[in-house]
Amino acid sequence: MTALRLCFIGDSIVNGYGDSTMLGWPGRVCAAARAAGHDVTHYNGGIRGDTSTLIRARWRAEIEARLPPAFPRALVFGFGINDCVHLNGARRVTPETSLENLRAMSSEAKALAPTLFIGPTPIDRARPAPQLMPGARLALDDSDIAALGRDLVEAARALGVPALDPRPDLEADEAWRRSLREGDGIHPGAEGYDALARLISAWPPWRALFGSSE
Template sequence: MTTGTIGHRICCFGDSLVNGVRDEEKGGWPMRLGRRLLDEAGHEVTIYNLGIRAETSEGLKARWEFEAKLRMVAEFPTILMFSFGVNDANHAEDRGEETTMRVSPAASAANAAEIIGAASKLAPTLWIGPQAVIDGSKSSQEINQRLEGLNQIYLETARGFNVPYLDLFATTLSDETWQRALRRGDGYHPNKAGYDRVAELIWEWGAVQKTIGLSSSDD
């Protein structure tokens, strides 16, 4: 394995599943990613966990660019990572109607295109697709159905901007480690084991290492 430029700054934007809610180790998958880059690749990075609990794509659209630019300096290459969607697909809290999404599919698609389109022009951008919620009650099944639709929209959007996209929906819907971690969490947020699992999937994806400039014998 070879080492690329030292000192990357990785800005991880998203919601509570980025922030690491219910993670006993704290820090979610971004913290694990930074630790693994150092321990396994000998590559020191600065991880900025910029996840906000309950945030939808509407809120993310309003803040990400300002927050990213605050952390960008010429001496250190920046990578932008995004993961959102679960809160868009969640039930509208103001109405309490299970048939109403917090953000409609059309609005979520437009927000995603605006975010990813601008981000990909600003710095190398990676997109982690939304993870499934617990496969249980009628309510959670409805959220997963919405997420399946959003995931497909996001995947096509990523292709349009030539941004690497990690499709995690089907994997996390059927993955026993993830679903068990959700059962031990609150159905939306996993315990530590779930964040371990997502971090592992991101690592196995390899797009982060490639973007940084690391390579392995498998390349």
């Protein structure tokens, strides 16, 4: 049995927006760890609409308030989709700044606690971007998300931070695709979060947090 306090920092996919169970994937992976006998405390720091720049500005305060250094702890970051959003024709965060943010957070975080990164998830390419920001015209291209996701995962790994690119598996997962079609095209429903949680729960770096060598 492993005792571990976890803080998940990221965007609406980390938050679990669209999930009728309100668990999201962090709640699911932690519930599975708990069912396996581990003593897990989890804090969800996912904020809808947050870019890597906004996350960089707040993540340290988030974990300092929730993860006392006296206790075993770990951090899981997940972001990227909002960086690729174009608002009124302008991209919210340039790819170069996204990578700079990732490198800065990863370098600092891994010195504090075991740190993982989950890359951005694919969206439904057949759907127009939902207009989720009042007063702004929103555009989003899945090819931008795919390119940034690859670069973020590569940059994290280069710094020694285990990083998962969920895109290949989710693109091949009918449950994920169906869940996007039934939702807004960006955020899955419960079935989609189930698929993402299964992928992360089976990922060796996640399992290693709980002492598994598989």
